[in-house]
Amino acid sequence: QQQGVSKNEILIGTIQDMSGPLAGYGKQARNGMLLRIDEVNEQGGIHGRKLKLVSEDDGYDPKKAVLAAQKLVNQDKIFIMAGHLGTAQNLAAMPVQFEKNVINFFPITAAREMYEPFNRLKYSFAATYYDQIRLALPKLVKEKNAKKVCTIYQDDDFGIEVERGAEAALKTLNMPLTEKTTYKRGATDFSSQVAKMKAAGCDLVVLGTIIRETIGTIGESRKTGFNPTFLGSSAVYTDLIHKLGGKAMDGLYATMTVQHPYLDEASQPIRFWATKYKTKFNEDPTVFSVYGYDIIDALARAADKAGQNLTTDSFIKAMDTMKIPPDMFGSDEATFSPTKRLGSDLSRLSQIQDGKWKVVSGYVKP
Amino acid sequence: MQVLQLVISGISQGCIYGLIALGFVLIYKATETVSFAQGELMMLGAFAGLAGMTLLGFPYWLAVISAIVAMAAFGVVLERVVIRPILGQPQFSIVMLTIGIGYVARGLITMIPNIGTETRVLPVPYKDQIWNVGTLVLNVEQMVVIGATGVLCVLLFAMFRYSKLGIAMQASSQNQLAAYYMGIPVKRINGLVWGLAAAVAAIAGLLLAPITFVHANMGFIGLKAFPAAVVGGFGSLPGAIVGGLIVGIVESLSGFYLPDGFKDTAAYIVVLVMLVIKPNGLFGEKLRKKV
Amino acid sequence: MSGVPLPVSDQPVLTLLNVESAYGPIKAIRGVSLQVRRGEIATVLGSNGAGKTTILKTISGIIDPRKGSIEFKGENITAQDPAFIVQRGLSHVPEGREVFPLLSVRDNLLMGAYTRRDRDGVARDIEIVFGYFPILRERATQDAGLLSGGQQQMLAISRALMAAPDLILLDEPSLGLSPKLTKEIFEIVVRINRERGTTILLVEQNANMALNASDYGYVLENGRIVMEDSCARLREKDDIKEFYLGMKEDGVRGERRWKKKKTWR
Amino acid sequence: MSTALLSARNLSVRFGGVLAVNNVSFDVRQGEVFTLIGPNGAGKTTVFNLISRIYTPTTGEIEYLGRKLTDQPPYKIAALGIARTFQNIELFEHATVLNNLLIGRHTHRKTGLWSELFFTGRTREAEIEARGKVEQVIDFLDLQHHRDSIVAGLPYGVRKVVELARALCTEPRLLLLDEPSSGLNVEETDDMAFWIADIKNELGITVLMVEHDMTLVSKVSDRVLAMNQGEVLAMGTPREVQTDPGVIEAYLGSVDDVSSLRREARSGDGPPLAAKTPSGGSAAAPAANVGAHST
């Protein structure tokens, strides 16, 4: 008997940050998941089984993530873990899941550990921060004819991935990383970091930052008359940047995989989707809502393909021959195989123009 | 010039620490407890200002004043409801209580749909303005912080030194029993202290908001203000400012001249060094029980 | 009423009726009733742990009584907030000094006058207590916590005087004072009573002094009042002489001492 | 009987502007009860604090058993056999009387950390032995009744006795008592007198005490030193010191009986009170105008 799958229900577990530093993202991702789940269930579920989401809060704390995972896996007996937010949190929870043969499906983190080292229970969907920067940076360097590339990054597992991506990219160009500087999560003052980069004469700065730090860094730079090209990862690709940072943010580049669903988006399906989301949850959707939505969408496809007899093994079998076509948000085609567990490592470049993200390139191939 | 610019950034950041540290010192001097909720009160103050401006559509000054007044009232109510019942218990209980208050405040704000989990901007009239003095760039947002910190410090200092009320606050923190014997309305004074502390926190929140944005976790900056208060000597108001400045400047310079990692820990290294050379901080009283 | 001694009236300033107070499960006083009349000095005698301090603390609201009622100047003050009671004109010199250790001596005195509004009167009274205890003037700016034990006691008494109260509760005012100063303290107590008409309730281990200075006395044992009378008459009682004044030839404790020595060896 | 156990040579200590102890020398002989008296603020407690190394003298030396005390760290003093009580009572408030006394046995502990962590036989024996000693002191000072009470709730008088008991538990050679009778009534002061006598005679402990109760002082002291404003005023037998005019002037006072004063005051025909100037510890202070008060 497969745990988490009954005659008329499939139990999906997710762990989000609902009270910690990323509570906003956690909530949006969960709403996105719920939206797709409701759609699937309205259409009769999957092979007669309705999807049910059990979510836990880990407050972005690895210890709580373990406890939450134990509860979901051993107490609620979920079939699969989907869309768990945070790198360290996933790393802490995965052993608990794998002990019980529970798949870690499309965690919301772009760390390489989500599919490496190989484990048959790991599936990951989006290009890692590492790959994003590694592939996008050379293009931008050439375009802007940059001479001195620097990076400022958050002193944690997320930031270091961006920094490594930048180093790898520069290696291919035979360029040194002129200056690198860090800050601690939650920092509010970036004056000395900016001064350092300014003093080093950087003309392209890779941002291993998230939201407030991005705005803080760029704001401080603009004030002190330091105007290099800024490039961020998909962590920067959120509407909050231009909403909070205002005009100063114009010109910032970021890599991204799916598009931000603006309510007044030109594309009709996205507009329709965004309005539906807004009606349901009474808030504007973000790119994290899209992640959540896409995760359940992929999960449903695989479960459907796995057939009537849904087990971990049949799900894996279905996944490993899976090809997910690009969707309306502009995601890249994702393919999986018994050895390839990352859907796609490609991303696009976008830029803030007139206070809005605009996609400025196609998928950047190596 | 580089150094000067760094020092100036350090000073403005230091004033932020100092401003929050003022709140700690105020509560400490008047009740001898350390409030871990000060950062959260600051966050609430910023949200109150935001609510005034966006929800109620107040003009800037009205929103600021009403946020401060609202927070002062909130402080008084808070004291009445949760602090007063355990007045007189060991200080440590009250410290734990403030940690609890911090959790609840942060959680409640997070629970507000659509607002709690988001980051907002507080639209202030002086947003993004800059003064160029020679080659130096002075940020108006930060200059306002510096000015307000100075004024608040002087006011509070005068209150504790010269007003009967201020002395009574200190008296009731040093020996509550004796304060009762003297007819000092300890409870009412305590309420006043918390009201005042909440108002100071609100001011800090409103001044900080343009720099750090308004969000549920903005109170964590308080963790840097603790070292500032200790460096200056926990019971001393001018000490809070000086401590804040030292921490700010050291941070700024070490961020530029020292390897990565030092900027983030500068505050803590400074405080440890200070405790080794001067265990009671720069301006702290040297205390010893006479037996 | 400058200088004219106020006659002791029959009208009570303070009345305790059947008061019972406890610390957790331990009852410290049981059913205590007493009266202090306007203008008199009353004293409570009793051995260690009899509950004298507890009575005073109950009166000034530091402890809430379990039972009974307390009336001060015709107003019921049972279990009221201490600050409220002090504002009604009662001040308390606590056991064990209880100064504000980190405030200067002068600020301590100012706090004593917290309930008063007349700045001039306060300034005058500070001069008066400096007159009583010149050392306090010398140390006016020093932290009170650094005074010697006796100096702190002087400060505690002065501080209570600063409130210009109608009733002063004195808990062992002579504790740790030199013999000379002890006498002076009693002089001051009597003088304040005489000159200002302040009523005084006195608790004192030095029974001899207390009985001499007071008009009326209560004897407390194990939390109950076992005897009360005018001081003149109390002084004549044999029990009082023996146990409180120590007037027995070869020591009251002679017998017990022998037993003790035995267990020690 | 005449060897000096402790001798202070030219002790002085200054706190800011206050010269609390000024060039004081004295010897405490083995086996005697030596009493310090003096007005409030004379520096008596400060002398105690110098001996127990809470303060360091500005100048001067203290010698104890031929050793310089000023070279010793404060925590070694107890191990040298000097125990003390405090004027304001410094007990371990949240522990029971029994535990307070057991802490008094600290200098006699024989066990190390490891043996205590595993509570080996040695630790057990040492514990039982310590408890035996403590029970003796409890019996001696009649504390059975309070044995298991938490100190915080005890009446002042009992706490004084507990503090004495704790000092005795260290099995000292020299016992410093700071106002042992303050807060005790006549009866209890009597007990205290007997205890001090027993401590001296039966236990052979030398006692150095500060005391204001002259009855007790004359009953138990062998020698008395009177101080005033940090300086030695007089030294000798209790009788000699009590009749010293300087001591009477500064310390004992001349009014004998408050009752007479009171009767005078009541009838209104006694000498005017304002003429007498109470002096609070400082002889140099100017006379204050105390009669001027009116309400």
Added chain:
Amino acid sequence: MRFIFKTDYAQDIRLAKHGGHVFWYSALMLLLLAAPWLFAEYWLAQLTFVLIYGIAGLGLMLLAGFTGQFSIGHAAFLGAGAYTQAVLTNMGWPFPIALVAAGLLSAAVGVIVGLPALRVKGIYLGIATLAFGFIVEEILARWDSVTGGNSGIQVKPPEMFGWTLGSGTSFYFLCLVVAVVATLAILNLLRSPTGRAFVAIRDSEISAQSMGIQLARYKTLSFALSAALAGVAGALYAHKLRFISPDQFDILQSIDLLLLVVIGGLGSVHGAFLGAIFLISMPQLISLSKGYLPDVIGQAPGLQAVVYGAVLIGFVLFEPLGLYGRWLKIRTYLQTFPFYRKGTFKRQKSFQKSDRLR
């Protein structure tokens, strides 16, 4: 009501004061031994966490509850232990030796932290430990070559003498043994001179010193012991979590530990474990009860923090003696049942006095 007649000195130092104690503690022990067969795997895992946090709590209890030195950076010791264990076992050291090393290294760190404690107290000490906690966290994050930096490291399951304690059950027993040994050691210490010296320092430093207690030595010792226990707990934690990263040992972890001792009941050994039960079960209870709440509340982000804070406030307000205090009251009530007097535990007004002078 039970009366105990004292007949000899040994009675006072016995750990179990009477037959009832023996009975109940044996019953508890049996229950704990049988737990793997009684409880579902999930609950056993929780119980293991309780034991681990109980050990750490015991350490902090010794320091804060008995020596009166508050540490707001205790997670640093937990981290030192966890990383030592992780690095050593990953290098192939056998589990017991690595565990001892983890305890010793944490103790050494504790001694270093204890040094400022010799000169500062109260809030100054609190901030000093807080600062130290931040610095240790930073070192763990920066010392890439050993700690793996911010990406954290995976920890192998404990192994000794060719025997792997991989399963939940065997690891549970391991934690149980460590917890029992630690508890007994602390109880022993507390009934010996060293334990009393700690209490003396807590209540009055001046008179502790005049009783011959060397403040520096005992404060340092207390820090070292406390840190060693936290280190051992950290080592077990590393194995339980199998993945550690520096941000697991941050200020929030330290505050959690403080909450543990306060809610458990400051100054009681029972409190350490009661507090651990609370700390571990609280989030679980909250998420269990979510389902019964309307979605606006139950699914709202931040709920956990609110409940957490509210419970803490409730405890401080209504049960300042913590869970252990509550238990004592219930027990007294039951023992004295028909004769229970209402005022027995009525809280007296109490009055704060300056802590600055101690």
